[in-house]
Amino acid sequence: MDNPAVVSTKYWHTLADSRIQCDLCPRFCKLKEGQRGLCFVRACQDQQIVLTTYGRSSGFCIDPIEKKPLNHFFPGTAVLSFGTAGCNLACRFCQNWDISKSREIDTLADAASPLTIASAARELGCHSVAFTYNDPVIFLEYAVDVAQACREQGIKSVAVTAGYINPEPRAEFYAAMDAANVDLKCFSEDFYQRLCAGHLQPVLETLQYIKHETDTWLEITTLLIPGQNDSTEELDALTQWVVQNLGPDVPLHFSAFHPDYKMRDIPATPPATLIRARRIAIENGIRYAYTGNVHDVDGGSTYCHECHRKLIGRNWYNLREWNLTNDGRCRFCGAECDGYFQDAPGTWGARRQPVRLANFR
Numbered sequence: 355m356d357n358p359a360v361v362s363t364k365y366w367h368t369l370a371d372s373r374i375q376c377d378l379c380p381r382f383c384k385l386k387e388g389q390r391g392l393c394f395v396r397a398c399q400d401q402q403i404v405l406t407t408y409g410r411s412s413g414f415c416i417d418p419i420e421k422k423p424l425n426h427f428f429p430g431t432a433v434l435s436f437g438t439a440g441c442n443l444a445c446r447f448c449q450n451w452d453i454s455k456s457r458e459i460d461t462l463a464d465a466a467s468p469l470t471i472a473s474a475a476r477e478l479g480c481h482s483v484a485f486t487y488n489d490p491v492i493f494l495e496y497a498v499d500v501a502q503a504c505r506e507q508g509i510k511s512v513a514v515t516a517g518y519i520n521p522e523p524r525a526e527f528y529a530a531m532d533a534a535n536v537d538l539k540c541f542s543e544d545f546y547q548r549l550c551a552g553h554l555q556p557v558l559e560t561l562q563y564i565k566h567e568t569d570t571w572l573e574i575t576t577l578l579i580p581g582q583n584d585s586t587e588e589l590d591a592l593t594q595w596v597v598q599n600l601g602p603d604v605p606l607h608f609s610a611f612h613p614d615y616k617m618r619d620i621p622a623t624p625p626a627t628l629i630r631a632r633r634i635a636i637e638n639g640i641r642y643a644y645t646g647n648v649h650d651v652d653g654g655s656t657y658c659h660e661c662h663r664k665l666i667g668r669n670w671y672n673l674r675e676w677n678l679t680n681d682g683r684c685r686f687c688g689a690e691c692d693g694y695f696q697d698a699p700g701t702w703g704a705r706r707q708p709v710r711l712a713n714f715r
C-alpha cells in the first residue's frame with residue numbers, strides 16, 4: 355500500500371459471493387472492492403479490510419480529565435485528547451458531527467506516530483491520552499499502538515466510546531485501555547434503531563465485559579434528550595440495570611443535549627431533567643451520579659457513599675475541595691472511594707489548550 359495511512363486489519367472474512375465482511379463492529383459491513391464501510395475509515399482494498407486513517411488525527415488538545423468525562427480517574431489531571439474522522443453509529447443528535455461525520459481526509463490535519471503522541475503527552479505533563487471526539491473502535495489498530503507506546507512511557511490511555519464493537523476486537527482494544535467512558539445512549543432498542551442506526555444489546559455486553567473481565571476503569575455517560583430518553587420509567591430501568599449488572603460503584607454521568615446535526619428541532623435539556631435523573635440513580639443505589647454540561651456544583655461533586663460528606667468539590671472543571679486520604683479514602687469516615695486517585699488532586703483546572711504535534715517530532 356503506497357499511502358502510509360492505509361494499514362491491513364485482521365477482523366474480517368471473505369463471503370461466498372466474494373465480498374469482504376468487516377467483523378470489527380456489529381454493523382458487519384459487507385463490502386466490494388473499493389467500497390467503504392459506514393464508518394468511512396475502513397474500506398475494502400486488495401480483497402481485505404484496511405484502515406485508511408492510521409496515524410492521522412483531527413487535531414490535538416489538552417483538556418481536564420473531567421471533560422471526558424471521568425471523575426474517578428486521577429481527578430484534576432491533564433489529558434492529551436484527539437480523534438480521527440468517521441463513526442460506526444449514525445446518531446441523529448451527534449454533538450461532534452463535524453468530526454464524526456467527516457468524509458474529508460483534509461479534516462485530518464495533524465499526522466502523528468504513536469511514539470510522537472506518547473512523547474508529546476509526557477513532555478506536556480499530561481497524565482493520560484484520550485481517544486475522543488469520534489469513536490476510537492473504528493481506528494482500533496492506531497488506538498492500540500498509541501496506547502502501547504503510552505504505556506511504555508508511563509502515560510495512561512482513555513477511550514471515549516459508544517461501546518459498539520464485537521467480542522474479539524473488544525478484547526484487544528480494552529487490554530490496551532486504562533479507562534473508558536462509554537456512552538449508553540438510552541435504555542431502549544427502539545431509540546438505538548431509530549436515532550442511532552444501531553442496537554442496544556451489544557453496548558450492554560461491552561459494559562459488562564469492561565466491568566467484569568478487564569482492569570479498565572469504567573464510567574458511563576447518558577446524554578438526555580428531551581422527550582426521547584428522559585422519562586422517569588426509562589431512567590429507572592437504566593439505573594437499575596447498571597446496579598444489578600455492573601454494581602453500584604460505576605459512576606454515571608447525565609449530560610445535557612444541545613440542538614445539533616439532524617436534531618435541531620428539540621430544545622436543550624433543562625437542568626431540572628439532569629437533576630431528576632441523578633436523583634433516580636442515587637435512589638436506585640448508584641454511588642456516584644453526576645450532571646454534566648450544566649453549572650451544578652452539587653451534581654458535579656463527588657460524595658462519600660458511606661457518610662455522604664463531600665469528597666471532591668467541583669465547580670465546572672475546577673476542583674475546589676479535596677477530602678480524600680492518600681490511599682483514596684474518605685477523610686471523615688474512612689470509606690473507600692472507588693476509582694484511581696493520586697495523593698493530591700491534579701492542578702490542570704478548566705483550561706483547554708490546542709497542541710500542534712508537528713512541534714514534537
Ligand code: SF4
Pocket residue numbers: 376377378379380381382383390391392393394396397441442492
Ligand atoms: S467498523 Fe466500519 S466497516 Fe467495520 S463493520 Fe463497523 S461500520 Fe462497518
